[in-house]
Amino acid sequence: MASVSPAAVALVRLRRGFGSKIFASKIMDKWHTQFTGAANDTPWSTAVSALEKLLQKSAAGLPISIVLSNQLVRYKIIPALPPFSAADKVLAVARHGFRETYGDMVDDWTIRVNPVPHGDSVIASAVDSALLAALEALTLKYGCKLKSIQPFLMSGFNQLHRRIKTLPACYVQIENGRLYVALIRDGAWHSITGSVAGPDWPQQLSALIAREMLLAGWQHEQAIIYLAPANSAEDSRSSAAFMQSSVWKTLPAPQPAMTGYAVASDQAYAMALSVAR
Numbered sequence: 574m575a576s577v578s579p580a581a582v583a584l585v586r587l588r589r590g591f592g593s594k595i596f597a598s599k600i601m602d603k604w605h606t607q608f609t610g611a612a613n614d615t616p617w618s619t620a621v622s623a624l625e626k627l628l629q630k631s632a633a634g635l636p637i638s639i640v641l642s643n644q645l646v647r648y649k650i651i652p653a654l655p656p657f658s659a660a661d662k663v664l665a666v667a668r669h670g671f672r673e674t675y676g677d678m679v680d681d682w683t684i685r686v687n688p689v690p691h692g693d694s695v696i697a698s699a700v701d702s703a704l705l706a707a708l709e710a711l712t713l714k715y716g717c718k719l720k721s722i723q724p725f726l727m728s729g730f731n732q733l734h735r736r737i738k739t740l741p742a743c744y745v746q747i748e749n750g751r752l753y754v755a756l757i758r759d760g761a762w763h764s765i766t767g768s769v770a771g772p773d774w775p776q777q778l779s780a781l782i783a784r785e786m787l788l789a790g791w792q793h794e795q796a797i798i799y800l801a802p803a804n805s806a807e808d809s810r811s812s813a814a815f816m817q818s819s820v821w822k823t824l825p826a827p828q829p830a831m832t833g834y835a836v837a838s839d840q841a842y843a844m845a846l847s848v849a850r
Contacts, residue, residue, distance in 0.1 A: 574587070574637060574638045574639070574640070574845045574846065574848050574849060575624060575627075575637055575638070575639045575640070575845055576639070576640045576641075576642070576725070576842075576844035576845035576847075577617065577620045577621070577624060577639060577640070577641055577642060577645070577708070578620060578641075578642030578644060578645070578748070578749055578844070579610060579616045579617065579619075579620060579642065579644055579645065579749070580607060580608065580609070580610070580620075580749055581605065581606065581607045581608070581620075581623075581749070581804075581841065582605070582606055582620050582623045582624045582627060583603070583604065583605040583606075583841055583842050583844065583845045584603070584604045584605075584624070584627045584628070584631060584845065585600060585602070585603045585604075585842050585845045585846060586600070586601045586602040586603070586631070586635065587599065587600060587601060587849065588601050599832040600832070600842075602631060603839070603842055604627045604631055605841040605842065606623050606626070606627065608620075608623055615701070615703070615704075616644065616645060617645055617701065617704045617707075618707075621704070621707045621708065621711060624708075624711065625711055625714075625715075628711065628712075628715045628717065629715070633715040633716055633717065634715070634716040634717065635717055635718075636717065636718040636719075636720050637712060637717045637718065637719060637720065638719075638720045638721045638722075638723070638848045639708055639719070639721070639722045639723070640723055640724075640725050640728050640844050640845055640847055640848050641700065641704075641722060641723065641724050641725060642725055642748060642749065642844070643724065643725050643726055643746065643748055643751065643753050643767065644748070644749065644751065645700065645701070645704065646698050646699065646700055646724040646725075646726070647671065647675070647682075647698070647699045647700075648696060648697065648698055648699075648724075648726065648765045649667065649670045649671055649674070649696075649697045649699075650694055650695075650696055650697075650762045650763075650764065650765060651663065651666055651667050651670060651686065651694060651695045651696070651697055652694055653694055653761075654666065654695075660686075663686050663695065664684060664686055667684050667686050667695075667697035668684050670697065671684060671697070671699050675699075679699065681701060681702055681703070682699040682700060682701060682702060683699070683700050683701075683702045683705055684697055684698070684699045685697065685698050685700075687727055694761045694762045695762075696726075696727070696762050696765070698724045698726075698727065700722075700724070705722060708722060721848070723848055725746065725748065725844055725847060726744075726746060726753060726755065726765070728847040728848040729744070729746060729801050729826060729847045730744060730755070730757075732826065732827050732828065732847065732850075733799055733826050733827060734757075734760075736799075736827060737757055737760075737799075738760075739758070739759050739760070740758070740796075740797060741756070741757075741758040741791055741794045741795075741796040741797070742756070742757050742758065742796060742797050742798075742799060743755070743756055743757075743782055743785070743786070743796050743797070743798045743799065743821075744757065744799050744801070744826065745778065745782075745798060745799065745800050745801060746801040747770060747774070747800075747801070747803050747804070747808050747811075747812065748804055748844070749804060750769060750770050751767055751768065751769060751770055752767065752768045752769075752770045752774060752777070752778055752781060753765070753766070753767045754766050754767075754768075754778075754781055754782060754785055756785055756786070756789050756791070756796075758791075763789045764785055764788065764789060766781070766785060768781055774811060775811050775812075775814050775815035775818065778815060779815070779818075779819065779820070782798065782821070795821075795822070796821060796822075797821070797822050797823075797824060798819060798821045798822065798823040798824070799823075799824055799825070799826040800812055800815065800816060800823060800824070800825055800826060801826045801843075801847075802825070802826070802828065802840065802843040803840055803843065804840050804841065804843055804844060805840050805841075806840060808840070809840055828846070
């Protein structure tokens with residue numbers, strides 16, 4: 574599995590098997606590289622080149638799932654449609670919503686819609702079609718079976734949704750200098766927002782969550798905050814500080830059973846491992 578962001582890529586090779594009590598995975602190898610993209614490049618071109626270098630020496634011929642940084646994805650929540658609406662109708666509504674916000678840029682994007690289990694709303698994601706084509710060509714070139722390409726927000730949420738049930742919940746991801754906050758209740762998405770993360774982002778995050786809850790009419794609700802694993806040591810320390818000072822019940826978002834993964838030192842691989850099951 575791999576992660577792709579504008580400033581870093583990571584690649585992890587797992588071996589699956591049975592641990593002492595449950596079905597578990599073990600990290601066999603892991604690679605990570607950081608970079609600065611050229612000013613005239615697309616936000617992802619340097620990342621694709623960096624991923625190719627990792628595939629050349631490490632994962633040719635292996636199955637692979639790729640997680641995309643939220644910085645490479647745009648999201649939109651689509652309100653409930655009539656039951657059993659045709660997939661093409663749902664996609665058309667999503668495309669119209671993106672076009673109202675972004676105009677003709679939408680013509681260059683691939684839009685996908687992900688229904689929330691037991692929910693009445695869907696989340697739509699839009700990704701540059703050229704990025705998807707580049708990743709598909711890359712995996713084909715090195716004989717890798719491409720299992721999926723998922724946005725980070727969705728791969729993280731997929732590990733969490735069974736815990737949320739009907740409770741009001743707030744899912745938070747901290748990624749490469751940005752905060753992402755999603756409100757979910759009764760299986761339905763209420764809002765998704767992103768913000769630049771400043772040096773004092775734990776205080777900034779508290780204000781952002783309070784604002785989103787106020788807008789959703791949740792100011793008197795006892796929502797649970799789920800904090801995704803951070804992608805850097807500094808953000809991990811800040812996450813711990815936020816959890817200690819939070820006025821809400823705050824829990825670390827669940828992660829799959831994994832041997833060979835240390836939260837304190839392997840933050841660079843958290844995004845890639847969000848797709849592990």
